[in-house]
Amino acid sequence: MATIYEVSEAAGVSLATVSRVMNGNAKVSERTRKKVEDAMASLGYQPNAIAQSLASNRTNSVGLLVSELHGSYFGDLMSTVEQVLKQNGKHVIITAGHVNVDREHEAIEFLKSRRCDALILHAEAVSDDYLRKLVDSKLPVVIINRKVDNLDDNCFVVDNEQGGYLATHAAIKQGHRNIGYISGPLFKKDASDRLAGHKRALAEAGIEFEASSLFEGDFHESSGQEGMQYMQTHFSKLTALVCANDEMASGAMTAAREAGFDIPSQLSIIGFDNVLFSRYLYPKLTTINNPIHAMGEMAAHWVLQHVYNIKSSMAIEHLFVPEIINRDTLGKL
């Protein structure tokens, strides 16, 4: 693999000049530029990004932490972030934290050791304090889907409470009053916010919240099935079931069908996230749109503006509003 030294020799110029034509930041005469470019081409020269980074203290790569590498939600997020950044010549290094303190920690350390120019984090397990320290350390950080006190400028969140409210409110508007709720793990802020919204909608309609109407799942499909089974034995009067994400809603639908319910005539189901596959479920899932795409885009633009000084016309917004997507799983009572 050719080095800059060989190029400089072949072109009959100094290292510095080669570096200059590579980076295009200093003036080089047309004639020498040509010589250098020819030499590069004929040697098949490819700059060593590692060496460049070490010397320039700039890696042109931003670290992205997600909880999992699979699943629609994270797929959308990764895809969006990568697209925006790549369009601007920046690269993304993706790691997974698996919703585990140690692993998130380790993943972030990895990204830091890799000297990413900035970090985009969907961190669920790590503490607020840790994140505050991270931001204080001068490393540009943006936090997705989590609001950390005193870090408003770095956080991009959807209004989960409002989303939870919308879901349950929609069910109530269709006449439902016995509404089951399958939540995510309640130690997670987004899960508890959504539940809070659910309760607000109930309260507003004068419906008392019953403890037995709640099943705490883990955001995965299988816990949706378990949740539905739970409902049948502990809250069998339900006519509508609100789920804190689409995956669990899908699981619940499967279980409901196995139990002989017709959806939505005998049981209404509402999801959350509006993940890609939700429209392909049968019946098509009524859900709350979680603007992941918009948030990912925004996070990427924030980095471009703050770290690379690349301006875009996009105004930075930190709070995203959810909205209901009416499809076929919510019926009139």
Place this chain on the structure above:
Amino acid sequence: MATIYEVSEAAGVSLATVSRVMNGNAKVSERTRKKVEDAMASLGYQPNAIAQSLASNRTNSVGLLVSELHGSYFGDLMSTVEQVLKQNGKHVIITAGHVNVDREHEAIEFLKSRRCDALILHAEAVSDDYLRKLVDSKLPVVIINRKVDNLDDNCFVVDNEQGGYLATHAAIKQGHRNIGYISGPLFKKDASDRLAGHKRALAEAGIEFEASSLFEGDFHESSGQEGMQYMQTHFSKLTALVCANDEMASGAMTAAREAGFDIPSQLSIIGFDNVLFSRYLYPKLTTINNPIHAMGEMAAHWVLQHVYNIKSSMAIEHLFVPEIINRDTLGKL
């Protein structure tokens, strides 16, 4: 950010000694090791991976190229590869090629410039010649889901032809003779192989392949819907529909239902890949298992063995056999 120099000073030893305790490859007395470790801890020292890589010519990271960052298939693949590699202290740098020659090219160049120790490629657009050159360049490369002549040692593939055969064969065994087929883009080897298998099954059963029974999709959900619509106007006698992947099968199911077909009593559908969500479709999709998980695992182990000399008990296999997963969308005629 503390450097190795500051650590050596704080511990009262030389740079080399600090490096030695970091890497644990040379002997260091217990006493000095302790001194160094204490110094590291109190300084919050974190090695600069960039500098390490430059000096050692080893990045401990392997590049992974996928076609897209979203979608179940790639999610599974990324997840598996990352898991195996991370367990062994190696890191994954993921890039997307978007099934486009230039972008795959660029993505691979990026990984090379990042000095990955090895590459795991799910490259669909780039030429065989390009891949052969890449392998010749001494960069360890493994190729997933694509068989390149003279590169057998580097390729891990599922027998797509056999998979296509199995799908159609299963339909025939249930009495179907008018079988529609929604393929992937036929310039892709896997798509054309699957179709070839379909044709072989037909031939074996003495059924003539009709051109109008074929719709060429793009492996995305929406083209499954389009394919189903096509069938209704151009091949309406179909009683079974074989789809070259699960996403298109899902799209086809949606369209079929909208057109009033009951599945499987009026129309049988078979997918391909056995992607996670296929079991959550309603009815649950009968499909061909594509052992992505096993292939990803194998690819990762190949790298561990060949590049990092980490032996595992796993024997390296290059050809994976597909099998049918019987669920609820294939019915007797």
Place this chain on the structure above:
DNA sequence: CACTTAAATGTAAGCGCTTACAAAATATTG
């Protein structure tokens, strides 16, 4: 205890680049 052998540590030369700063070449001006 002097002498050999092994273990622990230090010295210094890179790895392939970037970038102040200095030097040389070219252009401008009265």
Place this chain on the structure above:
DNA sequence: CAATATTTTGTAAGCGCTTACATTTAAGTG
């Protein structure tokens, strides 16, 4: 055309590590 300003190029010092080799220290031996 000499003197000065300007542009273009070269020189060399790092960036933070690893590692071959040299040196020092400790352990073993008769």
